[in-house]
């Protein structure tokens with residue numbers, strides 16, 4: 530039929546969509562040269578767009594997740610400030626070290642008013658089972674050694690001995706801690722250790 534000469538024929542051949550040339554019968558031309566119904570013409574473009582969008586979304590998600598993980602690690606409190614004064618106490622007296630942290634930092638402050646000879650403090654971390662032994666060696670070490678025996682391997686970390694208005698900071702690797710173990714921190718200044726104590730644990734928390 531003659532009308533067939535003006536009619537478009539859409540063929541799919543080897544993955545490429547072709548259309549019969551309405552002027553020259555029997556010849557085939559690439560689809561892009563002619564009009565095609567929108568649903569047929571745009572199908573490949575939509576697919577390409579979808580793939581591009583999916584790829585982009587995946588990348589954005591990957592970046593977002595990496596940032597989120599970094600933020601969580603950062604938000605995980607890998608540091609704490611302990612306040613002391615003329616009372617024999619640490620505030621707070623319990624520390625949770627997030628296992629996400631690589632290092633943990635303890636800052637000890639002293640806001641009391643008594644002179645250092647009467648009221649100095651330090652912060653000494655050890656296992657609960659080693660508490661008494663560390664308290665003894667710390668006491669014997671004297672103020673010149675910040676009341677910490679440097680040869681005592683039971684001491685995991687410690688600050689300097691500080692007086693009123695002073696601050697001391699210490700960082701230690703979280704890998705030195707074990708989950709399930711109970712740690713204690715104490716002040717080994719003269720006579721403080723029986724009262725001035727706190728506890729520390731390692732836990733899978735972000736805060």
Ligand code: ZN
Nearest residue numbers: 649650716721
């Ligand atoms: Zn003390």
